[in-house]
Amino acid sequence: MKTRIYDLKFLPALCLVWIISIASAQAEPAQERFTLDRSRSSIEFFVNAKLVDVKGAFRSFRLDQFSFDGQNPETLKGGLVIWPASVFTRDRDRDEHLRQDDFFWVEKYPTSKITLKKVQKKSEGLYDFVFTMQIRDKVKEYTVPTKVAANQGHIYVEGTFLVDRRDFDLNGEHIANLVMNNQVELKYIIALKDNSKN
Numbered sequence: 001m002k003t004r005i006y007d008l009k010f011l012p013a014l015c016l017v018w019i020i021s022i023a024s025a026q027a028e029p030a031q032e033r034f035t036l037d038r039s040r041s042s043i044e045f046f047v048n049a050k051l052v053d054v055k056g057a058f059r060s061f062r063l064d065q066f067s068f069d070g071q072n073p074e075t076l077k078g079g080l081v082i083w084p085a086s087v088f089t090r091d092r093d094r095d096e097h098l099r100q101d102d103f104f105w106v107e108k109y110p111t112s113k114i115t116l117k118k119v120q121k122k123s124e125g126l127y128d129f130v131f132t133m134q135i136r137d138k139v140k141e142y143t144v145p146t147k148v149a150a151n152q153g154h155i156y157v158e159g160t161f162l163v164d165r166r167d168f169d170l171n172g173e174h175i176a177n178l179v180m181n182n183q184v185e186l187k188y189i190i191a192l193k194d195n196s197k198n
Contacts, residue, residue, distance in 0.1 A: 033070060033196050036063045037154060040191035043082065048181040054094070060086035064113065068155070070194065073127050073148040076157075079115040080190075084135070102172050109136045117141070125149055129159060135168035153197040157190040 047054040066078035084104035118130040129146040146159035
């Protein structure tokens with residue numbers, strides 16, 4: 001029987017290539033299937049007032065611990081992180097006041113959160129979203145009828161609900177607060193881009 005002799009001088013180089021390939025794979029994780037399409041998403045609010053109604057939006061938010069199987073909306077999990085400092089009402093003075101300690105107090109509470117607890121189908125394309133919303137140090141649970149629809153490589157999640165601002169200590173000391181309704185209409189459109197459709 002012949003004895004095969006292997007040349008081991010290339011072994012260190014092969015080991016180095018193997019280590020580098022593993023490190024590269026770990027440094028470049030696979031892209032998430034669904035990501036937030038900010039250009040098609042919005043979180044808006046509307047407040048009725050005796051003098052001038054206020055309409056605004058939060059310009060900065062992201063998905064939080066999000067997962068979805070891409071088929072059944074009842075598998076949706078996770079939520080949103082929102083930065084109240086990004087509030088925008090087309091009035092610079094009002095926006096600055098909303099950031100202060102009698103409203104969002106963004107210096108102490110820089111983020112707010114929406115955390116999804118349950119999704120239950122009501123009818124075709126319509127679901128009850130049960131979630132908690134945290135603003136400042138207050139948390140309240142809501143059940144919101146929400147439309148879920150697929151269109152042009154996106155999943156759209158859309159709902160509207162009422163929030164009593166006093167539940168979150170958004171009381172305000174400004175004189176305009178006296179003529180502002182306590183009920184705030186919140187509307188969300190979350191566009192989830194399906195990266196598997198690329």
